Each structure stands twice: as structure tokens, then as C-alpha cells.
Amino acid sequence: MHSSGMASVDVVDSFIDPETLNQYSLREFTLHAHGHIEMDGVQQKLTTLLSNSPTHNTWSTTDPTSIYTHLSTRGYQYGPCFQNIQSLCGTTSTIIAQIQSNLDAIIDLSCYHLLHPTILDTFLQSPLVLLPGVDFTVLP
16 A cells, blocks of 8 residues: 555566565565566477367366466466466366365465465466467566
8 A cells, every 4th residue: 555545566676675675565575476577588488288179179287287387488487385276278268277275285374364365366377378479478
């Protein structure tokens, strides 16, 4: 919350200066995920992520490692607590994700969450595999 009372999201381009990082916070910051945005850069091309099914142009995968490897080539590096997608299936415009909700692994349950942040973030990860190309990174 800024002093003006309006909520916002700040994108900080470097975590070197803690003062800049804590400018709009209560000096409490936990890095849960990080990525690298490269403009006009060359990134590793993923040759195979999902198995294609000839029926109705659908695809599916039950390998979480391949999902997060693919997202890593797109510039998204998710830590273990944020790697909750177990399987994906879909078409070029629709996706269905099976998500693991292992809240037992989360140590700090002292605050109440209607929907835990790691699970909410996982909902935002699934559509990222539908984005065409691998030459750019977008913020969900």
C-alpha cells in the first residue's frame, strides 16, 4: 500500500539494494520465485514438452518435471513450494491442470489464508504453457 492509499505492484529490477526493495513494504520480504526477462534475447528452444494426441488436437502430460523445465526455458524459475502442478491437458485455447495442495509442507500457518499464496500462484502458472513461442517472458 502506497502512502496515497492506492495498492500497487512494483517490479524491482534488482535485489541488490534492500532499501529500494523495502521502500513500499514493512521490511518483510521473502523471495518465493524469480525469473529473468531478456528483451530480444535468444533462449533455449524446447523441442518437446507435451505429447500430442491426434484426437481433437489435444495434448497432455503427467510429468511435473517437464512442465517446470518448459517454464524455466520461458524465464520462470519456481521454487519447490511453488511447483504444485501435477498434470496438464488441453488444446490450443483451453487448459486443465491437476494441482497438488500440500499445505502440510508449509511451516508458517500462523496467518489465515482463504487461498494460500502458493496455490493461487499455481493457478496463474498453468496458462503460461499456452503462450506461443519461447522468445519472451510475460508477467501473469
